[in-house]
Amino acid sequence: MTEPNIARARDLEEGAILHLDFTKLVKVAQTGADVLPVVVQDADSLEVLILAYANEIALQKTIETGIASFWSTSRNRLWVKGETSGDTLEVVDIRVNCEQNSLLFLVRPQGEGACHTKGCDGKARRSCYYRSLRNGQLQPIELR
């Protein structure tokens, strides 16, 4: 029997039905973690890979190690991307926006892909943005 939350994750991740979680930021704030959004972009292909969150600890860790580290807003702890999967992201550059309230990491992926989901080939998808919203439905796109 499938666990309800596993079934739900599969629907969200692989389904065609749009079910956006507009409460995400409120839930992030409720954890009490002072985090900023971090856009993660491939330094070579310029593909946007993931959006994650960082606090001062995660940013400092990223600067010290050169490996993208975030603050896990679901587990409320430091999250070195790829620490279990091996799919680490080498950080080439850190950019700061005009108002200094978001970050952009330019990275070189060291493993299979940046997304925790897997494509048809059984490998981690390169980017989390593998679906396009068309006529109210989610359609898979070919990642470059």
Next chain:
Amino acid sequence: MTEPNIARARDLEEGAILHLDFTKLVKVAQTGADVLPVVVQDADSLEVLILAYANEIALQKTIETGIASFWSTSRNRLWVKGETSGDTLEVVDIRVNCEQNSLLFLVRPQGEGACHTKGCDGKARRSCYYRSLRNGQLQPIELR
């Protein structure tokens, strides 16, 4: 005499001193707006232009008009990007991430630039990410 908040905005936007606002998301949540982060990327150059926030109203407006609309988290109202400056962003594609808690807009800028700040040429900067964090300082970068 310069207003303190104007002086502060200039320091944040044009200065070399890193002064990240890690309380941004908590402040967004406090407005009570159910918003998601939206990464905005140039569909042709693939440059990341801005990070903004959208609620259901802003997403619906974007879909209906084909022009990027967000929810202004400072003014707590619908914000059609470029409504005053003319620097609108035509939306070519809307991508949704694996967990359906962030969006990626692929856009074609119709005006000067996506950032509200101006570069040395007096024109709106193309992207908000015009500074790189190096040795603890912010350094201007050449936007492609």
